[in-house]
Amino acid sequence: MTIVDAKIHPALMGSLSPNVTVDEVINFSPGPTSLPAAVEKTIADSFQTPGLTSLALSHRSPEFLAILNHAAASVRSVMSIPDDYEVLFMHGGGHGQFAAVPLNLCRDPSDIATYVINGTWSLRGKDEAQKYCRAQVVDGSDPETGAYTSFPDLTEADIHPNSKYVYLCSNETVNGIELHRLPKLPDSRRHIPLVIDASSDFSTKPIDWVNSGVGVLFACASKNIGHPGLTLVVVRKDLIGTGKASPLCPGVFNYTTNRDAENLWNTPATFNIEVVGHVMDWIQREGGVDEIECRCIAKAKALYDVIDGSSGFYSTPVTNKSQRSRMNVPFNICGGDEDLTNQFLIRSWEKGMIGLRTLTPFGVGDHLRASLYNGVTLEQTHHLATFMRRFCEKYS
């Protein structure tokens, strides 16, 4: 490769093709990103195996129905989803669910829903929901800076008793805030179902479905459980049924029609569903979601320890350590020094560490971000931690 001589260095343009052989590449992208190596091998092998791949299977064939049923059963098993919840595979990504949630749970646009805002994605979810319901906000922004640096406490006064649901994003990828366990609503509001955008942390920690009062949980596939083009939706059965959704809900987003058609209301994303099944199989083989959580804690600790031990050379915006994201570790170098940041990006890229800055339109400013999804190992994370420590020693 000669592109390192280009006027603008490829590492600074978010290039994912570093100057190393592929075995050394470590993908810290915020998603889409690499799947666990074993899963990537399973997929590659499936294209070398005689027979039709799921790219070519009719969604109504017994062969695909076996894949679909396996994926749904594996998700249910890995995440201990109780029988009174449905597992749906839908189209439209997380953004599709931003509309689907109010369209399914608010039959009338005058219905109230409560949105807890602690970052980019909960804000975007609320903006979309306002088309379909009266979205009332619990604002988690810092009163002085306006930044999102922690998850707000939820009090009785925050939540209208007639609210159809309380919506929250359990991991804000851009802001680096994560709920390691779901919050409990105040006693007088425990009748209200939680709606969880778990797009970036689903399958990385256990969920106490019943005691947390989860009504709906959704996850786009492209962070921890697959690749884009598929959305997993887990919905409590009592929340769906004929006449419950808004008459304006597109059929493709309607939980009831999709449940009634057993995920075949329209052609589902067949191959994408197969991949989710492979990821769930991998989690089972590795020891289940408790083991995955241990790894996530260890991976995140490796980086936060370097940041906290750098005497301010590195800083991270989330001050409440108990809410720091294990999935996405945002950090600054010397308060966002441009030259040092560029040096960091170029040198790490040359060592095969990619995805530490993506050119998003979401104004993450000068933050870098290391995303530690299921595809990233503890050993790979230690590579980055070691690099960060040495970089700090050299330039601080």
Next chain:
Amino acid sequence: MTIVDAKIHPALMGSLSPNVTVDEVINFSPGPTSLPAAVEKTIADSFQTPGLTSLALSHRSPEFLAILNHAAASVRSVMSIPDDYEVLFMHGGGHGQFAAVPLNLCRDPSDIATYVINGTWSLRGKDEAQKYCRAQVVDGSDPETGAYTSFPDLTEADIHPNSKYVYLCSNETVNGIELHRLPKLPDSRRHIPLVIDASSDFSTKPIDWVNSGVGVLFACASKNIGHPGLTLVVVRKDLIGTGKASPLCPGVFNYTTNRDAENLWNTPATFNIEVVGHVMDWIQREGGVDEIECRCIAKAKALYDVIDGSSGFYSTPVTNKSQRSRMNVPFNICGGDEDLTNQFLIRSWEKGMIGLRTLTPFGVGDHLRASLYNGVTLEQTHHLATFMRRFCEKYS
């Protein structure tokens, strides 16, 4: 395999795993189905090549942007799409577009749209649209039988002058009716844009975009151009823009937001888009869409000739030969004789010919269907034609 001894024969259950080695399998599924063999090889090779596959690429990386831009440019080139049309890659399949079309083109639910109904899919499109506009129907069903066996003539009286669009499905997969060229509206209605559901025939024949008055054309990917999880939308630029869509249009279905974000309003189905690019490259290499159309004509003729020459042993419901589908050839054996139909399915399955009957909920009755998408070659179609001829000789 021993499943042939099962009480219900796998061939009758729509199994796609016949009793032959994989090189001999011929996939006549109505979709999802096999891609051209060369494209399947390209995909398989991509998983053996060093570097990240598009499963793992951030949608904002320069590497994926090159894939996205290539796919869009190739679609534009292969289908001669004029500059005043946008090419969008969206979520939600054809069913998503059933809602997206009225939500983008009818700002107010009192707006009128005209739906030409000539089969299962145009009917389903109309049913969904009625949530968002006043859908007026041009009914193409047979007045006596109620069956859809031809595409109706479009007269001035059929189309309200204020209709926001005239909607039609250019190939009805279940009913076997295809418009080999788009119709022209009556002179007094030429100002009204056509909306085309081309899910099952896009890329198999040229489209005269401007003279036909195409406003929107959409195609789910899983028939001729890719695999499920992606929808291609081509939309005339003057039909989109701020304030044109209904305020109730979900952002993920909004043509304007997706155009403004250059197909990155939310995470697109990255790998699925790469596959569409591979299919378009294949069409270019094979000689372009005119060559593909010649092959489609020859493939369909091979089967219809057997049907028409069978002295009634085989029959097909579409009597107007100029509207017979080249994509999906529906046929009966001896008026739907159950024993003969089962014999046909089992014997053809044993020879590796699969997908001739899928267990759909759409009431195709006793029809079999041979689907002849881009993944099926003329030689493979001749195998089926020969089998059909011999089966007729043996049992008629």
